[in-house]
Amino acid sequence: MDHEIELKFLIAPESSDVILARLEGREAVRQLDATYFDTVDHALRKAGFGLRIRDGENGRKQTLKSASSGGVFARGEWESAVEGPEPDRDLLAQTPAAKVINGDALAPVFATNVKRVTRLIERDGATIEAALDQGELLADDRRAGVSELELELKTGAARVLFDLARDLAAHAPLRLSLISKAERGYALALDEQDGPRPDAPLDPGATTGEVLQALGRTALCRLCAAAEALRARPAPERVHKLRVAARRFRALLSTFKALAGDPAALHVKTELKWLADELGPARNLDVFIADVWRPAAEEQAEASQAADSDLQPDEAAQNEARALAAFGKALLAAQTDAYAKADAAVDSARFRVLAIEAAAWLEAGPWTTDKRLEKRRDKAATAFAAKALDKRRRRIRQDGRDLAALSPQERHELRIRGKKLRYAVEDLGALFPDHPRRLAGFVEATRDLQDALGALNDLAVREALAREVALSCDDPEAAFAAGRLTAGGSDREAELLAEAQGAYVSFAEAKRFW
Template sequence: MPERELKFELSPTGAASLLERNPFDFSPMILQQKSIYFDTPKWDLFNRGMSFRIRQSGNERIQTLKAGNGSAAGLLARGEWEQPVPGDAPVLDNPQVHTLLAGCSQDLAPLFEVHVKRHRWTVTEGDATVEVVLDIGKVVAADREAPLCEFEFESKAGPLGALFQLARRVDRITPGHLGVLSKAERGYRLLGPAPGAIKASTIPLTHDMTAALAFAQIAAACLRQFRLNEIALGWSRDAAVLHQARVSLRRLRALLSIGKSLFEDSRFDHIRDELRWLARETGDARDIDVMIERARGEELSDRLQGARNDAYAEVEAALSSSRARALMIDAAEWISGSDWQRDQSGKATLEAPAKEFSSAVFDKFWKKVAKKGRNLTDVDDETRHKLRIAAKKLRYAAEFFGPLYDSKKEAKRHRRFIAAMEHLQDQLGGLNDLVTASTTLSALKLSDVAGAEGLSRAADKKKLLHEAAEAHEHFVDAKRFWR
C-alpha cells in the first residue's frame, strides 16, 4: 500500500529538547530497532529506486520492500510491501515482491544496518490520524558510522494538511530541516565518497501525466536538489555546492514563472517571493566566488577571501533561520497537497496533457529569447540581463519537459537545442559577471585594489558581446524539438 510521510532532520540537542518539551499530550511508545538493508554488490535495487530491509523490534521481524521516486522532497508517496519473517534472511515467497526483485534475488546480501531508539506517538488532529516518530541512533556501514536523528510524520487517515500542521508545531520547539534522505540513502552514502555538489537530474515524466502532476513532480525534484546541496553546505563552504544550491532555487523560481497560468492561489505569490529572498541571501557569496576564480594579484585575492568568509557566514545564517525553514515547509505543503490541484476553476488547464502544456510554454519563451536577442551588441546591460533571464527559463523548461519528447527525431533535436541554449547562456553569463564584478567590487570598496580593473575590462566585454551575438544566431537557427 502507498506510504505518505513527511520527514525532518534534527540535531541531537534539538531531539533532546523535543523529548523534554513533549509537544503532544501523552508519552510516546519507545522501541529499540535494528534494520538490516540488503542489495546486490552492484547496488541494483538502489539504482532502481528501491530499498529492501528486515527490521527487528523486540522478537518481531518485518521485511519491507519500498519502491518510489527518489527525486521528491517533502511529502513522500511510495509503494510498500511488508511481511513478517522468522530471521535475518530475506523471504521471497510474495509473488509481487519476487517480480520486483527480478534478476536480483540470488545476489542479495547485507550492506549496512540502522540502529535507533524509536519514540512513537499516534496523534489525532481533527479528522486526521498521524503516526509521529522520533528516531535517534546511527547508521553503520562497513567500518563507518554516522549519527541519525530524524522526525517523521506518516498519514494514516484523513487530510494531509495535518502532517504540515504538526511539523510547524515541532519546529516552534526545536529547529527542524525538511528531510530528503531516507535511511537507506544514508547507508549508501556511507559506503561511497563524501557527496559534493548535487546537479539536477532528469525527472521521470510520462506521456499520461497532466500539467498539474508534471509541475508537482518537477517542483519536488527542485526542492530536493536544493536541500541536498544545503546539507552539503553544512560541512563545507564549497563554491560548487553553493552554486548548485542557487541553481536549484533558480530552477524552482523559473518553474513557478513557467507555470503561473496554472494557478489561482494566494500562496503562489508568497512562495515565489520567499524563494527570491533566499536567492538574494546567497547572491553575494556566489558573486565573490566567481571573482576569486578570475582574480589576479595577492592583495585582491586576500581581500576577496576575507569578504567571502563574511558572505558565507551570512548564507549560513539565512539557511538556519526560521524564515528559511518555514519556506521549506510551506513549499513542500503547497507542492504536495495544495488546493490548486483541486481548483475547479482552472481544472481544464491543470488537467491538460503535460506535453501540450509544455509546447505552449516553449513557443512563448522561444519568441521572447529570439526577440530580445536582436541587435545584441547594441542594447544596454539591463536589456541583456532580461534576455539572460528569459533564456534561463526556456532552457530550464526544455530540461524539465525533455523526457516527454522521446522519439528519435525529437530527442536528437532536443540535444542540439539544449547545446545551443547552453552556449548562449555561457556568453550571457560571462557578460553578467563583468557587470556584477564592477558593482560588487564597489560595494566591497575594492575597486582601487591592484588587479580589480581586470575583472571588468571593456576588451573582455567586446569579445563576449560578439560571441553572444553569434550564439544567439545559432540558437535561432536550431530546430525546435517540440514542433
C-alpha cells in the same frame, strides 16, 4: 501494497524532548536494527528501491520501499514477516523489484541501529503517527548519526499534517529532508559526499498537475539536500548548487504559473528569491576570485620565480605585487562575510519555514483542489509543455535579434529568460522522448547562449564588485589592483558580444524537439 504520506525532518538531538512535549498521544518505544541489501551493482538503488530486513519486538520483517508512487511524499511499500536474516526471494517475486533483481545475488550494503519513540496523534479529524528516531548508520568502518522526526498521515486531510509540522517548527528547529535513511546509508557506504537523488522519470501520458508535483518534489529535494550539504561543509560548489536549486524551483513555479498563481505559491517564490539573493554575494566573490584574482596572483608568482635570483625586482613589480596582495586580503574578508551571510540563511528559521511551506503547497495547496483549475490540472502535460516552451523560445528569439543594441541590463534580463528556458527544457524534455537528438541539440544551444550572455553579465558585474571590495578596506593599493584587474573591459566586451551573437544564431536555428 500500502500507501503512505509522510514528512521527515532532521533535528538536533537536544530538541527531542521539546518535540515530544508537543506531541500528545499513545507512546511506544522500540529498538529497530536493520540491514539493507542490494545487488553487487546496486540495481535496486538505481531503480529507486530500498530493501531491508529489520529486527524489532514484533519479529523480523522484510520491507521494500519505492520512490514516489503518487503524491509529493508518497512512497510504495511492501512489507512481510520473514524467518531468516536474508531477503526472502519468494516475497520479492511478488513485487516490482523482481524484474530489477533478475535473479542476481543480494548482499548487505549498510545497517541501521535506531531507537524509535512513536506517538499516535488525533488532530482535527486526522490520525498522524509521529516517530522520533535516534541512532546511527553503519557501513564497514564508517558511521553517521541519525536524529530524525517522521510525521506520517494515517487518515485525514493532508493539510492537518502540515499544520502539525508548522506547530512543531515554531518550538524546535525542524529541517525538512526528502532523503531517506536508505539513501543516506548508500551515500555513507559508497562514500558519496552529497548523496544526490536521481530525478524522478516523467510519464509522457501524465497530466499537468501530476508533472508539477513530480518536478516540484524533485526541486524541493534538490533544495533541501543542497542546503544540508552547505551546512555540513561550506564550499564554492555547494553555494552554487544551492543557489541554482533555489532559482530552478522558482523558475518551475513560473513555468507552471497557470496553477501557481495563488498567494501561497507567490510567497514561496518570494522566499526562494530571498534565499538566492542571500547566496549571491558569496557566489559572485567565488567566481571573481577563481576567474580574475587567482589567475593574476598565480601569474605574478610565476613571474617572480622565473626572475633571476641575482636581480632585484624593479619597484613597479614590487608595487604591483603589494597591491595584488592587499586586494586579495580585502577579497578574503569580503568572502568571509559573504559566507557568514549564506550560512546564516540556510541555518535560519526563515529557510526552514520556506521548506515546509513549499512542501505544503505542493501536496495540499489550493491548486490541488480548486475546481476552477481542474481543466488546467487535468490537461495533458505534453500539450501544456509544448505551449510553455514555445512561448519562452519565441520571446528570446524576438528580443535577442540585435544584442549589440541592448543595454547591459537588457542583456542580463535576456540571460535570465534564457536560463528559465533551459531549466524548463531540462525539466520537461522527458515528456518528448521521440526526438532525443533534437532535445540534446536544443539543450546545448540554450546552454551556449546562456553561458555567452552570462560572460557578458559577469564582465559588467566585476568592475562594480571590485570597486566595492576595494573601498571596503580603504587601502589605496587594493584600489589600484582592483582597477588593473578590471581594465580593458571594452575590448573584452566586444569579443564576448560577438560570441553571444554567434550563440544566438545557433539557438535561433536549433530545431524544436516538442
